[in-house]
Amino acid sequence: MAQKTDLNINPYYDDFDSEKNFYKVLFKPGYPVQARELTTLQSILQNQVKSFGSHIFKEGSMVIPGNIAYDGQFYSVKLNPTNFGTDISLYINNFVGKKVVGQISGTTAIIQYIAFPDDINVENLTIYVKYLDSDINFEFNPFEDGESLIAEENITYGNTTINAGTPFASLISLNATSIGSAASIGDGVYFIRGYFVNVSKQTIILDNYTNTPSYRVGLKIDELTINAKDDSSLYDNAKGFANYAAPGADRFKINLTLTKRLLSDTNDTDFVELLRVQDGKIKKIETKTQYNIIRDYLAERTYDESGDYAVTQFNPSIHNSLNDRLGNNGLFFDTETTEQSNTPSDNLMCIKVSPGKAYVRGYDVEKISTTIIDVEKPRDTESIDNVNIPFEMGNIIRVNNVSGAPKQRYAVELYNQLGGAGNKIGDARVYTFSLTDASYSKN
Secondary structure: OOOOOOOOOOOOOOOOOHHHOOOOOOOOOOOOOOHHHHHHHHHHHHHHHHHHHHHHEOOOOEEEOOOEEEEEEEEEEEEOOEEOOEEHHHOHHHHOOOEEEEOOOOOEEEEEEEEOOOOOOOOOOEEEEEEOOEOOOOOEOOOOOOOEEEEOOOEEEOOEEEOOOOEEEEEOOOOOEEEEEEEEEOOEEEEEOOEEEEEOOEEEEEEOOOOOOOEEEEEEEEEEEEOOOOOHHHEEOOOOOOEEEEEOOOEEEEEEEEEEEOOOOOOOOOEEEEEEEEOOEEEEEOOOOOEOHHHHHHHHHHHHHHOOEEEEOOOEEEEEOEOOOOOOOOOEOOOOOOOOOOOOOOOEEEEEEOOEEEEEOOEEEEEOOOEEEEEEOOOOOOOOOOOOOOOOOOOOOOOOOOOOOOOOOOEEEEEOOHHHOOOEEEEEEOOOOOOOOOOOOOO
16 A cells, blocks of 8 residues: 655655656756655655565564554552642653552552543543552452552652652542553554554553453554654754754654554554454454565465365354343344344354464464354245155165064174175164165076
8 A cells, every 4th residue: 555645746746656667866967956856766765665565565564573462451540630739640650660559558569551531531540550469369459449659769750859658649539440451562663555664662541441342453544744843853953953944854754553443443544453352352463474475475385285274173163143041042132233243133143163273275364262253044945846856875785585674773794695604794884774676686
């Protein structure tokens, strides 16, 4: 996918056209250098990078690991807005990454993230912590409602220092702690619209106070044009300082921001999905580099030498879609929707496929969670009369001189001579015993 920003406009006039097959801008003495030529020169080189990169990597693929991760144990702690009359929002950001202790509980934790009130999802200033103390059952004891928090080291903000051992915040008096959920990504590089784009370390909250989120999580793509007013480093600094009377050239920027979207939001024009969770369970996660054309070559080679095979078996099972609450083994209640956003009904069944991994036509196919596929139940019938249906089962042995009849579905012994004499040549199971439509023959 190419960039969406059109630079063939005032004042850039980047008129690069790949179909013209121009691969160099050849400057000549005595001819003035045009601004559009300098921009086009970059576009020529970028088109070469894009052509090579697209052969190796799929759009949106991770190039240098900045792996996406889901945290369903993102412990939240609601705080009072002030501490000894001081607004804690003035300094609370300085405590990120710091170890704090509950004054009453003695519980120790590290602050990982801070959410400020937004009058929508967050009513109280909330910190998200990683507890460091657990009991013999590896369960964490959260902070107690109403207790104060103490830092284990001095924290300085502005001209003020909060000394170690001094309370810097306090929990609200009721239901101060809960478990939220979050997603995070590390520093890395992704192949986006022909560019190798840096991604900075980021964390977003999925649900502030519950850990059963249902979202698509990924990178939002923003193409920006930055000038000196947006970034002061673009002013001329030829003398070692910013000359505000001499703004430099603008910059084209691609910004990748970790964001979440509803499962029903499938508009991926400016979005690369990396993670999907439903009711707190991971349904999809991208942790590997997705190769492009070169992957086709490797898949062809794998298929030629190994064919199709399963590494971890997929186990399918069939279920009713609608759970009638009477034990019909249905998967969804009438107040829910299926994984494919259909309404469960008696006319719909579900095929549940367990996690597994296989190589199909040489391509690796891996499912990390159970997949449920909706299928309409066959309801159409047709009656056909006076039609013979051929049916064969097992081997037919024609015998003469029968004495009695064998018990059907029981095993019998086979001998090479009549009456059980001679040598035993095998065993068989009789499924049916009847006369043929031919006359008796001594042969």
